[in-house]
Amino acid sequence: MSTLLELSGVSVTFDGFRAINNLSFQIGEPELRAIIGPNGAGKTTFMDIVTGKTKPDEGRVLWGDKGISLIGLSESRISREGIGRKFQKPTVFEAQSVRDNLAMALRNPRGPLDVLFYRKSAQGAARIEAVAEQIGLTDALERTAGELSHGQKQWLEIGMLLAQEPRLLLVDEPAAGMTPAEREKTTDILVEAAKTRAVVVVEHDMEFVRRLNCKVTVLNEGSVLAEGSLDHVTKNPDVIDVYLGR
Amino acid sequence: MSDASLSKETISSKEIGPKSSKDFATTPKRRSFIAQNPSVLWFLLALAAFTLGVTLLSEAAGSAVISTSFVKTLGKTLCLCLVAIAMDVVWGYCGILSLGHFAFFGIGGYAVGMWLMYARTEAIVAENLAGQIIPPTQAEISDAIASQIFGVVGASEFPLIWGFSHSLILQLAMVILIPGLLALVFGWLAFRSRVTGVYLSILTQAMTLALALYLFQNDSGLRGNNGLSGLQNIPGFEQVPQAQISIAFFWASALALGLGYVLFAWVLRGKFGSVIRAIRDDEARVRFLGYHVESYKLFIFTLTAVIAAIAGALYYPQAGIINPGEVAPIASIYLAVWVAIGGRGRLYGAVIGAAFVSLLSSWFTGGGVPAIDLGFYTIQWTDWWLVLLGFSFVAVTLFLPGGISSLFDRLVRKET
Numbered sequence: 001m002s003t004l005l006e007l008s009g010v011s012v013t014f015d016g017f018r019a020i021n022n023l024s025f026q027i028g029e030p031e032l033r034a035i036i037g038p039n040g041a042g043k044t045t046f047m048d049i050v051t052g053k054t055k056p057d058e059g060r061v062l063w064g065d066k067g068i069s070l071i072g073l074s075e076s077r078i079s080r081e082g083i084g085r086k087f088q089k090p091t092v093f094e095a096q097s098v099r100d101n102l103a104m105a106l107r108n109p110r111g112p113l114d115v116l117f118y119r120k121s122a123q124g125a126a127r128i129e130a131v132a133e134q135i136g137l138t139d140a141l142e143r144t145a146g147e148l149s150h151g152q153k154q155w156l157e158i159g160m161l162l163a164q165e166p167r168l169l170l171v172d173e174p175a176a177g178m179t180p181a182e183r184e185k186t187t188d189i190l191v192e193a194a195k196t197r198a199v200v201v202v203e204h205d206m207e208f209v210r211r212l213n214c215k216v217t218v219l220n221e222g223s224v225l226a227e228g229s230l231d232h233v234t235k236n237p238d239v240i241d242v243y244l245g246r
Numbered sequence: 247m248s249d250a251s252l253s254k255e256t257i258s259s260k261e262i263g264p265k266s267s268k269d270f271a272t273t274p275k276r277r278s279f280i281a282q283n284p285s286v287l288w289f290l291l292a293l294a295a296f297t298l299g300v301t302l303l304s305e306a307a308g309s310a311v312i313s314t315s316f317v318k319t320l321g322k323t324l325c326l327c328l329v330a331i332a333m334d335v336v337w338g339y340c341g342i343l344s345l346g347h348f349a350f351f352g353i354g355g356y357a358v359g360m361w362l363m364y365a366r367t368e369a370i371v372a373e374n375l376a377g378q379i380i381p382p383t384q385a386e387i388s389d390a391i392a393s394q395i396f397g398v399v400g401a402s403e404f405p406l407i408w409g410f411s412h413s414l415i416l417q418l419a420m421v422i423l424i425p426g427l428l429a430l431v432f433g434w435l436a437f438r439s440r441v442t443g444v445y446l447s448i449l450t451q452a453m454t455l456a457l458a459l460y461l462f463q464n465d466s467g468l469r470g471n472n473g474l475s476g477l478q479n480i481p482g483f484e485q486v487p488q489a490q491i492s493i494a495f496f497w498a499s500a501l502a503l504g505l506g507y508v509l510f511a512w513v514l515r516g517k518f519g520s521v522i523r524a525i526r527d528d529e530a531r532v533r534f535l536g537y538h539v540e541s542y543k544l545f546i547f548t549l550t551a552v553i554a555a556i557a558g559a560l561y562y563p564q565a566g567i568i569n570p571g572e573v574a575p576i577a578s579i580y581l582a583v584w585v586a587i588g589g590r591g592r593l594y595g596a597v598i599g600a601a602f603v604s605l606l607s608s609w610f611t612g613g614g615v616p617a618i619d620l621g622f623y624t625i626q627w628t629d630w631w632l633v634l635l636g637f638s639f640v641a642v643t644l645f646l647p648g649g650i651s652s653l654f655d656r657l658v659r660k661e662t
Contacts, residue, residue: 051534079536081299093524100520110536112545115520164536 004029004168004198005050010059012045012220019045020056021222029167033193033232034209035202037219038243043202044088046219047170051085052078064167080110084166088173089152094146097136098156101145102128105160126165135159137187151182151226158189168198175208187211206230218243279512286511288505289594297500305489314489318564319608321496324600325561326584328503330600331593332550332557333581336512338590339519340546341526342445345578346432346450347554348614349457350425352573354555355562357424359474360415362563365481367394368412396467398472405467421559422552427636429551430544437540437547442529454575461570473569477562495564502560503597506553510593513549522546523591583635587642589649598651607631 005027011230012020020042024041027033048054050061052075059085061070063081070078093099108114132138135155139147145156154174161169171190175183191212193199203209209216209230216233218225220242226233233239280287300320303311313321329351336342371390372604373547375382391401405479410416436449464470524532525539532623533539562568588599610617610631618625625636646652 074538075533076536076538079534085533085534093520093527093531095523095527096520103517104520104524104532104537105535110538112518112538112541115521115537116513118517120516160535184413185375 002029003027004016004031004064005044006060006062006067008060008062010049010056010061012049012056012209013053018222020049021101023059023219023223025217025224025227026169027198027200029198030194030196030213032191032212033198033200034214034216035200036204036206036209036216036243037178037225040221041219043219043220044172045222047172047202048076050168051075051083051172053216075112079164079166082085082165084123084164084169085180086157086161086169086171086174090150090157092145092148092153092156094144097142098132098145098148099128099141101156101160102141102163105163107165111222113229117138131159131163134162136194149227151186153177154178154182158186158193161195165171165181166197168200169193171199171201173203174201175203175205176190183208186212227240264495279515283515285592285594286508289597291505293500293504293507294594300496301493304411304486304493306493314492314601315640317489317492317496319605321492321564322561323604324496324503324566325557327597327600328499328557328560329508329554330581330584330588330596331503331510332553334545334551334585334588334590334593334596335514337582338585338592338596339514339526340522340543341529342543342547343447343582344450344547344550345447345575345582346454347550348577348581349454349557349573350429350551351555352457352568352577353425354421354558355565355568356468357417357420358379358559359477359568360411360420360468360560361479362412362479362481363395363474364408364411364413366476366479367391369481369484370394386660393495396469397465399470407467418559421555425551425555426431426548429548433544433547434540437543451575451578454573454578458570458573458575461573471570473567473572474562475567477568478564480563490562495560499560499564502556506556507593507597509553509557534540538570583639585649587639587649589651592651595649595651599649602617602650603635607635610634613630 003026007026008024010020010023011018013122019040023042023046026236036047037043044056049056050070052070052073053073059070063070063083064067068081070081070083073081093104103120103124106127108118108124128141129138132141135158137148137152137156137159140152145153158171161171174186174190178186179214187208190199194214201212203212213230215228216230217227218233218236218239220225220238226236226239291455298607300317301307303309304317305312305314306317329347333347336344336347342405352361362529368387368391371387371394380518388404389402392404396402404411410420432453433449442450460466461468461473462471468474478488478491480486483491499639513519521537521542523534524535525537525542529539581600582601584599585596586599588597589595610627613628615627617627642649648655
């Protein structure tokens with residue numbers, strides 16, 4: 001397992017509030033990692049920094065084998081580098097069909113002219129079918145995304161990420177608002193995806209994290225509080241103090 | 247090709263195998279553009295039938311059921327439909343509420359108008375000076391043309407921007423280049439700074455207002471508020487009656503509308519259209535998918551600006567006159583109103599909106615509708631038309647948010 005993403009000494013301040021404070025940690029490839037922490041611990045800000053939405057005040061964010069810096073790159077460029085992000089609220093393009101949503105996400109050249117002269121190919125269609133199979137939406141391909149249930153939208157968004165074929169997948173609270181059966185399926189999709197790439201899951205729900213059965217990083221007040229297996233971190237007195245004890 | 251993708255293909259080909267009949271309908275294996283967009287064919291057929299019908303009933307064909315001035319009105323309406331579909335693409339599809347597209351329309355009109363005025367004045371000057379014993383020098387001719395054109399604003403020399411006005415080809419290039427460059431630079435600055443929504447609308451409106459104020463100045467070099475006139479007289483075709491010229495422009499307008507419609511339908515088909523509509527619905531998400539949203543917006547903004555300018559270049563020779571008032575911000579707002587009434591997000595909606603509202607507007611304001619005497623007050627439609635339009639706009643927004651063209655959907659849904 002080699003290091004794919006490395007943050008070192010990253011800090012960011014919003015109006016005097018230190019959302020991220022000297023944060024350092026690494027993600028390998030392939031790896032499944034869960035990030036937990038109380039509200040305001042900096043989980044979402046961490047994702048914003050990695051995906052280019054927020055620029056850190058200091059620190060380094062290095063990516064890939066060559067260790068290029070992600071700071072200052074545009075969101076679209078970072079996405080093309082191979083980082084996919086799933087938002088907390090399912091954000092799919094509701095006015096368009098499931099197929100069109102997936103087609104847009106397929107790993108293909110992204111320039112306006114490339115897309116303008118893009119011709120639908122058999123490989124593309126096959127890839128869409130394969131992703132749809134993976135997320136269990138094969139029968140819903142021609143449906144409008146807005147008609148899907150909440151859980152299905154979450155899966156579609158995960159499917160769009162898979163279609164992008166990213167090396168790192170950042171997933172923000174994928175199980176929020178799901179039924180137990182849907183949660184189980186989401187776990188399966190993520191565990192499967194993490195076999196070939198890095199997947200980072202931010203989650204509140206301990207039961208969900210336990211099922212992921214992976215290394216856990218606990219964030220608090222913008223820096224790493226503890227790291228290790230779920231059992232290991234839940235025994236840590238600091239973690240119990242700030243998070244689990246409440 | 248990596249083995250991972252190879253194995254994916256083999257898996258999926260197995261999956262597709264048994265249900266191939268269903269897949270034929272969904273995998274778009276070289277289905278023709280028209281087959282995928284039947285509304286384009288219907289639109290072109292309707293446009294062709296309309297063009298042919300108007301031609302047969304015109305004075306040029308001898309039947310004169312439709313007067314030459316009404317042919318011009320219809321030709322102008324086709325140009326307005328063209329600028330309306332451009333507006334629909336930039337607003338209805340891409341979500342950029344531009345309040346500046348009528349400015350591009352006006353620039354197109356000015357660009358072609360400069361050649362029309364120059365060439366016609368040159369012909370008149372040459373005729374006047376022909377009787378002299380000593381043939382006039384080139385400089386004398388040029389001065390005479392300049393004082394003819396700019397006498398109204400107290401100038402007698404050609405401003406720098408008229409440098410290309412002697413050449414039809416160069417001025418036609420200006421129709422595309424000036425609005426194209428303006429849209430490119432303006433759009434680049436605005437989109438790069440991530441100005442969106444109502445702020446972008448205000449910015450485009452400010453651009454339009456600045457342009458109009460510039461044109462209103464006498465020393466702008468474009469004759470201030472006199473504008474350019476006599477544009478209906480086409481140099482080289484002085485002997486051809488207006489009845490035939492009007493039909494020629496009518497045809498050119500219909501052709502431009504047809505080509506513009508096909509161009510936009512082609513651009514918005516498939517994946518490019520998907521990305522454009524996705525930008526309208528959630529721009530940030532498209533960015534995280536890896537698309538450089540600003541480039542896409544800039545492409546659409548510039549392309550629609552150029553099409554708007556071409557529409558303007560065809561409109562003003564039929565109108566005969568262009569002045570800075572045409573470029574004023576209110577015109578761009580009307581454009582948005584037409585598209586909203588017709589139905590955003592579908593090309594024929596914009597055509598219906600522009601044709602319906604602009605024809606109705608000329609009917610009401612042209613004295614076609616009798617005034618209503620209420621005893622204590624008489625409703626003069628020239629004054630009250632705007633009030634009626636305003637109420638209709640509110641009514642459409644409240645009761646028919648998809649515009650007039652969304653009625654088609656209701657009809658289709660009832661049938662099935």
